[in-house]
Structures are given as structure tokens and as C-alpha cells.
Amino acid sequence: MGNSPTIDxxxxxxxxxxxxxxTANVHPGQIVLDSQPKRRTSAQKQADDNCAQEAxxxxxxxxxxxxxxxxxxxxxxxxxxTTDSAIGARPVRPRPxxxxxxxxxxxxMLQEADGMDTGVYLSLTKNPLD
Numbered sequence: 145m146g147n148s149p150t151i152d153x154x155x156x157x158x159x160x161x162x163x164x165x166x167t168a169n170v171h172p173g174q175i176v177l178d179s180q181p182k183r184r185t186s187a188q189k190q191a192d193d194n195c196a197q198e199a200x201x202x203x204x205x206x207x208x209x210x211x212x213x214x215x216x217x218x219x220x221x222x223x224x225x226t227t228d229s230a231i232g233a234r235p236v237r238p239r240p241x242x243x244x245x246x247x248x249x250x251x252x253m254l255q256e257a258d259g260m261d262t263g264v265y266l267s268l269t270k271n272p273l274d
Contacts, residue, residue, distance in 0.1 A: 167175065
């Protein structure tokens with residue numbers, strides 16, 4: 145296992161016998177008191193049980209509302225699909241899009257008699273500002 149200390153069960157001490165950092169400065173009797181169950185009166189227990197039941201009921205109603213909302217959406221989608229299938233799907237007609245013509249470069253290179261390139265000529269097909 146090596147030299148690293150291992151944790152010894154639930155009492156919060158290391159295998160070397162030293163307490164963990166969070167329980168290092170606690171009175172030994174406090175550890176025993178913390179492990180004992182808290183005592184409640186019957187009225188306190190009844191109030192805690194009522195709060196737990198109300199919280200559970202609120203959670204259940206919230207879940208039911210969510211399920212109802214999802215079922216409404218599914219029903220609406222089903223109705224939309226049936227009406228679309230009854231009408232029949234119509235194809236979308238493509239519309240032509242206008243193109244803006246700009247200056248284009250011609251690939252023709254003029255060569256002089258001595259074989260030197262003079263450059264590339266630009267030809268405007270349409271003025272883009274008009």
C-alpha cells in the first residue's frame with residue numbers, strides 16, 4: 145500500500161490513529177453526541193412529516209403538469225402532420241436570384257515580338273455602379 149495513510153471506517157480517523165483535519169479540535173464526547181439520533185416531540189415529527197408530504201405533492205403536481213404539456217405538444221404535432229399529409233406536400237418552386245456582374249480578368253496574355261509578357265488586360269462586362 146505504500147506510506148500513504150488510509151481512512152479507517154466511519155469514525156473519521158486515519159489508519160495512523162490521528163483524527164482528520166475537520167475533527168482534530170473537537171471534544172471526544174462531541175463525536176459521540178453527533179452520531180446519536182436527534183430527539184423530537186410527536187408534534188415536531190408530525191410537522192416534519194406534513195412538510196415532507198407537501199413537498200412531495202408539489203413535486204408530483206409539477207411533474208404531472210410537465211407531462212401534460214408534453215402530451216399537448218405531441219397532440220398538436222400529430223394534428224399538424226395529419227393536415228399536412230391530407231393536403232399533400234407541394235414542392236418549393238425555385239426563384240431566380242439576381243447576380244451582380246463585376247470586373248473579370250481575361251486570361252489572354254499578349255506577347256510582344258521578343259517574347260516578353262506585356263500584362264493582363266481587364267475587360268468590364270457591366271459597370272457595377274450603374
